Amino acid sequence: MKISIGNGQVTNEEVAERVKNENGINFVLPDGEAYRNLLMEARTDLQLAVDQAKNDLLNEEHMPEHAAGMLRTAIGKANLLLDKKMAKFEDLVKNHLDQNSDVQQVKLSDLSGYWALISIELKELEANFREITSLRENDWKLPESEFCPMSTVDENRSDVIKKVRPHSPVINNEKVAIEVQRRQIALAAAKRRQKELMKAEEEQHGERSDNGEARVII
Numbered sequence: 447m448k449i450s451i452g453n454g455q456v457t458n459e460e461v462a463e464r465v466k467n468e469n470g471i472n473f474v475l476p477d478g479e480a481y482r483n484l485l486m487e488a489r490t491d492l493q494l495a496v497d498q499a500k501n502d503l504l505n506e507e508h509m510p511e512h513a514a515g516m517l518r519t520a521i522g523k524a525n526l527l528l529d530k531k532m533a534k535f536e537d538l539v540k541n542h543l544d545q546n547s548d549v550q551q552v553k554l555s556d557l558s559g560y561w562a563l564i565s566i567e568l569k570e571l572e573a574n575f576r577e578i579t580s581l582r583e584n585d586w587k588l589p590e591s592e593f594c595p596m597s598t599v600d601e602n603r604s605d606v607i608k609k610v611r612p613h614s615p616v617i618n619n620e621k622v623a624i625e626v627q628r629r630q631i632a633l634a635a636a637k638r639r640q641k642e643l644m645k646a647e648e649e650q651h652g653e654r655s656d657n658g659e660a661r662v663i664i
Contacts, residue, residue, distance in 0.1 A: 474558045478542040481557045485539065488568060489532055495575045496524045502582065513578075513586040520574040527571065531564050550646040559636035566633070 475481050499517045506514045538560060542552040581587070 474554055477554070478539055478557070481535075481554075481561065482539050482543075484561070485532060485535055488564075489528060492524055492528060492568070492571065495571075496521055496528075499524075499575070499578065502578075509586040510588075512588065513581050516574070516578055516581070520571065520578060523567075523574070524571055527564070527567050531560075531567070535560055535564060550643060552643065556639055556643065559639055563633060563636050 475484065499521050502509075503514065503517050503521075506517075535557075538552050538557060542554070542557060545551075580589075
């Protein structure tokens with residue numbers, strides 16, 4: 447299962463123009479329609495994964511508890527993203543496309559920043575559902591540890607059993623730290639901009655309300 451967007455990767459390269467900015471994980475698409483299509487694609491993929499996981503849970507009594515727990519957790523996280531952040535992003539896209547709106551205009555950079563928040567969660571969910579797929583293909587059993595066969599060193603020494611540990615990927619700690627810092631910057635910038643938009647919207651609603659009261663008094 448492939449969830450659409452994550453960390454600057456764009457599925458529809460024909461309509462999307464990637465622009466790496468200072469936070470390193472963000473990108474700007476050419477227009478609001480491109481963001482709307484992006485949202486629809488990601489939402490469809492995520493909903494399909496949720497539906498499949500729910501279907502798996504219909505046979506919960508025949509699977510280990512760890513597998514059922516993973517399914518429930520992934521479904522919960524995905525539904526939260528669908529109902530909260532993706533719904534809010536849809537409103538932002540509509541506001542951006544509505545040139546006659548009284549609310550402060552949402553810029554492409556605002557859409558890009560908010561999508562950065564969503565894309566981080568999408569990548570995490572993609573990893574969750576990928577792990578679920580592996581379990582499903584293995585009949586919901588966790589992979590067993592690998593052992594090498596018993597070997598005799600010589601007649602004067604006892605047999606030696608060597609347990610082979612899974613190879614850990616070599617991780618560049620410096621690069622990981624930089625990426626984490628970049629993501630934190632992106633999150634902070636997007637949240638700050640979102641608060642500014644909400645504050646401006648509240649102020650505009652307040653002004654319209656005050657004007658309405660004045661007319662009633664007259």
